Amino acid sequence: MIRKTERRGQRVLVIDIRWRKPDGSKGRYRRDAQVQTMAAAAAEERRLIGNIAQHGDVHEPKPAAPKEEPEPVSTAFGEVVARYRASFMVTDLKVTSRRGYASVLTSLLLPKFKDRPITKVDGESAAKLDLELTKHGLAKSTRNNIQIVLRSVLRFAVERKYLDAMPSGLPRLKQPEPTILEIPTDEQVTTILGVACPTQRLAFSLMAYAGLRPNEVRALLRRDVVLRREDGEPVGGFLSIREGLSYGEVHTPKTGQREVPIARPLAQVLGPVEKGSRDGHVARSRRGKPWGQYGLEQAFERVRNRAGFAGWSVYSLRHYAITSWLRKGIPVHVVQKMAGHRNLATTQHYVHFLKADLEDAARRLDSGRGDVAGGVTAG
Structure with a gap:
């Protein structure tokens, strides 16, 4: 209800409302109206009664403070x-x-x-x-x-959505230093193979004449060797490079499967391999087991040192095979397939060394031109 009262010579409208709260207790609101006219005070009273009906109190409940979203926890x-x-x-x-x-x-x-x-x-x-x-x-x-x-x-x-995007500002990858290939001569390879024992010679020949990688040597099976014979002597054929063997696990070779022709020197070494199970390994250690992960490297170091070529790695035999193919005039794109290079640029790296050989040969010819000419004149 609204009552009129005098206070310090002024008329004041007082709103006085009594109600029963939802919990059964009594509630009372008695305050001076915020306005001076009766009509406005009546409107104020209606608003307060409406709040009671809706909220159980003359005051509207304060809006709940927005919940603070916890900062997402980043996975370590x-x-x-x-x-x-x-x-x-x-x-x-x-x-x-x-x-x-x-x-x-x-x-x-x-x-x-x-x-x-x-x-x-x-x-x-x-x-x-x-x-x-x-x-x-x-x-x-x-x-x-x-x-x-x-x-x-x-x-x-x-x-996997642990990051929204790749971080910016990652350091640029450095231009690798140019690789200096270790390429032995025909005589040096002959010396190395001559010092090696039969089991070592077979494994090293697969690298020196067919360009196999160590893991491909370890995985090569008899069924992957097809020899061609003339008058009963092995003279050629093909190797199918289907698998690699690394850390005891068989896998597809680095650049996929390929076929490599068998050169005559390799055919002669592989001749006895045709005997035995087709699923047996071609290259075996002296114990008759497939070479271990580091066995070929360690065996080559021992043979290399005995031959007097300290410092070379077993990969020098593969480098020799690739440059030999190029020297014999096999097109570079064919050499790429035989070597199992993914990019032609890798094969062309060998061409660069071959060019250096040719330039050296040209210098040798040029240095002997005067002597040759002199000899002809004198004759």
């Missing part, structure tokens, strides 16, 4: 790596790549970033890491490999 780098290793590394990486990536993750990236949120492993972090590695004297190729593994993990994080 170490957790992302664990999922990366359990899925992507198994399904998408070659066995040898998997080993290399695991080494980089375990020895460097996890100790550095394991507990850091993946969102905080950004371009600045990668650049600081690269600077540290530079100060420790790591080669460009090694630093590139580390950055490649880090980028692979970050791309995986984007695909």
Whole structure:
């Protein structure tokens, strides 16, 4: 109800409302009206009674404060790596790549970033890491490999929605230093094969005359060898390079399957291999078992040292095969297929060394031109 009262000589309208609250207790509102006219006071009273009917009180409830959304918790780098290793590394990486990536993750990236949120492993972090590695004297190729593994993990994080996008400002990959190929001469290869024992000679010949990689030598089976004979003597044929064997796991070769012609020297070494199970391994150690992961490298070091060529790697035999094909005039795109190079540029790298050989030959011819001419005149 609304009552009129006098206060200090002025008329005041008082609103006085009584009601029963939802919990049964009595409620009362008695205040001076906010206005002076009776009509306005009546409107104010109706508003207050409406609040009682709707909310159980003359006052409208205060709007609830908006809930603060908790800041999303970023998954730690170490957790992302664990999922990366359990899925992507198994399904998408070659066995040898998997080993290399695991080494980089375990020895460097996890100790550095394991507990850091993946969102905080950004371009600045990668650049600081690269600077540290530079100060420790790591080669460009090694630093590139580390950055490649880090980028692979970050791309995986984007695909799995741990990151919205690849971080900006990642360091550029460095231009690798030009590789100096170790290419032995015909005489040096003959010396190495002559020093090797029969089992070593067979494995090394597959690299020196067919350009196989060590993992392809380890995986080669008898059924992959087709020899061509003349008068009962093996003179040629083809090798089917179907598989590689790395760390005890069989896998597709680095650049896919291919066929390689068998040169006469290799055919003669492979002659006895036709005997035995077609699923048996061609190259075996002295114990009669397939070569282990590092067996060929270690055997070559021993043979190489006995031959007096310290410093070469077993891959020098493969380099010899590729340059031999080029020297014999086999087109570079055919050599690319025989060698199993993914990019023609890799094969052309060998052409560069072949060109150096030709230029050296030209200099030798030029240096002897006067003597030859003199000899002809004198004769």
